[in-house]
Amino acid sequence: MDNKKQNIAMRAFALSNVMVGLESTIVATVIPAIVDDLSGIRLMSWVLTAYFLMMAVTAPLWTKLAERFGTKPLILIGTGIFVLASLTEGLAVNMYMLIGARLAMGIGAGAMVQLPYVIYGTQLPTAQRVKQVGNANAAYSIASAIGPLIGGWIADSLGWRWVFFINIPIGLFMMWLICRNYQESFTPNRQAIDYRGALSLATTIIALMLMIQALGAQTPNLGLVGSTAVITVVVGVFFFWIEHRAVDPIIPLGLFRNWSYMAKNVLMFCQYGVLSFVNSYIPMWGQGVYGLTALAGGFLLVPSSVMLAVGTRLNAPLLARHSEKSVVRRWSLVMFAAVLILAFIWQTSSVGFVVVAGGLFGLGAGVVTSTAQVAVQDAVPKRQVGSATALNALIRTIGSTLVLSMLSLSLNTTFRHAIAAHSGKLKIDQLNAISSAASAAKLPSNLVPLLRTILFQGFHWLAIWACLIMGVSLLVSLMDPWHKGGLHE
Template sequence: MNQETKQKSVVFALLIATFLTAIEGTIVSTAMPKIVEDLGGSELYTWVISVYLLAIVISTPVFGKLADLFGRKIMFTIGVSIFLAGSMLSGLSQSMEQLVLFRLIQGIGAGALTTLPFTIIGDVFTFEMRAKMQGWMSSVWGIAGIAGPLAGGFIVDTVSWHWIFYMNLPFGIVSLFLLWTSLKENIEKKKRKIDYSGIFTFAVSITAFLYALTLLKEQNHVTGGILTLLIVAAVGISLFLWIESRVEEPMLPLSLFKIRFITISTIAGFLLGFILVAITFYIPLWVQGVTGLNATLSGVTMLPMSITWPLAAVLSGKLMAKTSIGRITVMGISVIAAGCLGLVLFNENTIVPLMMIVTAMIGFGFGLSLTAFTVAVQSSVEWKVRGAAMGTFNLMRNLGQSIGIAVSGLWLSDQLSGHVLEESLHTVFMILVVLALCAIVTAGMLLGEKGGQLSLN
């Protein structure tokens, strides 16, 4: 990396881009009732969010690999431009069908904003500084988690829902300008080969798989259509892996999985993604459906998680200079497991302060573990494959969340209140304990691996 890079400006650009991605989910969810009231098409309500997440899952590893081929700056610029175009078009939508299509475009761009900031941090900073930067990035997610619902409600009530999309434009432009003028990279000029066949088979396979999960969540049993989609996904993934093992510049280099840190981090990332999405969805449901409190208090219950996560991320960075990554991740996931065990002990009389203690523990555990895993992936590869490595790690986290919400939904009762709901959520929480224990075992394979072994320029 060229020494002319202005690190502070690069960090500021990445923080802005990360904030746009982080706030998008919560701010749109808050505005959806008003959007449906204006545009109609309530049957497409969930697709406004689902199609955005689908696009992110597909485009994340694609942008990661293309950044290795053509450079971070150009792919970041393309990604942000697509995201802003999708934002503008979403704000101009005159029907729910249009909004779904434009959210797809926005999600494709968001894939770059989801993974490239972490890749660039790996390029610009040394091992010791990468963890500190992850703490800052986590802080942005925490702030967005708090500010998103408040900002969404304020904009919808005082201006118009259109502006939750328009507001992205000035921030995105500032981020682009800062990164373009501050990040210097030397890209070797030679003809690049894009893995079109791999990208196409991956997109078809993942779309079929996630659509099958969406239908499974809605219907709660396997139908002929769902089975067909799962077969298409399985055949497609098999074909994708065959293609990746043979092309010159694979979208997903299978050689990455020969690296111990990456293999273990992606497996653990998948499990933690599953746990995270279940906690995010089902604790508020418990507060409202079992305890019988209002939506505001369900938000208050989740608030400590947004605070302890970034604090633990900063602590994780400091610990990395003193102890092994394996020890930090095992410690963090053990705290998550203890928090999940606390969820199992919830009952209808559990008071909000006790629930807040549990969510604080869970947020702290995620801050410790995911920060360490992210830095491990960043630091275990050289520049030319770092984009693909981070894309793969983020892909597995996203898949864990997508699969988690669908699979855990199979145990959720149709009755969303009372003792029936309480029993079904206890079952889900016990599954989370088991998954956390599996993640501890997985992370334990890194015990003894020193962070210093990963220091790369």
């Protein structure tokens, strides 16, 4: 593949991250319109979770199929599924049709978000990998940040269905670019695909994610938590039993014995969880504590996203002068400093502290996540790059979900204690309403200062939890021996 065609193909893969990143957040802005039009408030949460569930579940299977059939045809198939699902979502006549299409879209997104990283790991030398991984991470982050703004504009101007229709021309253009410009050379893996392992892994992940979501609810359903926990453990044990005997396991168990590789996974589990905290709660912090409008609250994320993109651009010059180990450890300290700022600001502190903390965290995350993703691939032999990349993506997704659910549980605990302390004066609906600028305007004015104080206290605890999680990631980075796996040697 000549350089010009390779550069165009890499831009197309970055475009896939833009599409998946937009879809991760853009739908949240049109949920009220969808629920109103399709009369489906009871099923609202599934519109959001179905997509993420299937994206996480299918990533390892897409990787294994790529070893047999190649990445090019599979990323085209995945994008095709994504485009058809977008069309179906836009034409949905009820919530069941919409949710079914969201499940299909998640399957396609699994290929679109996963296979480019496999391509970077197997087709590019280290210097180019650092650049392309950074570009992909920046594209995903910026798209996720601007998703709500674009979604709001489309919903107001064209209607909620166009949030899905907009994917169709972009997806088709991306497929055309890949067909014309991407050429791959690979040796097909002719061993039988581990379908039993794939099915048991998918079941384990779905049960685990449902359990995590149930734990984060305001009033956790203990029956659902218990049953999904049992399924997770039983099927998870069965998965390891299958993989131990599989000729070509979907997740080689040897990866779990590679301490350097697993240490980086634990680090990314923690840091992606804290990144999800920053992206999810800073806009709410601005609206609920400082009384900003929804638009202004959304713009609080812009510094974080912009600085994340800047951080990815710093990778190459930093790695030219320092080791991966040094870069990850030093810039993880920058991320830790950012969440410390959030943990120690007061309710009366300027909103500028939140902006600075978000920007500082984004800068550190841009450097660390891109460097760590390249290091994850370097920690394993070349034959395991695909499986190692898929497992890493799975661990990052679980980290984001688990940390957010834990933080949600902490916030709900703060709310319950506040309601108990002000018996008869406060209701949970009022505490939920204060986090939204539009809903807060309808609350009794005499309660607003108290509600903002309680919300700030809840966020204060979330920031403390984020500091502890970042502390764990720092400790793990110190314990990591940073061994190479023989890749690109």
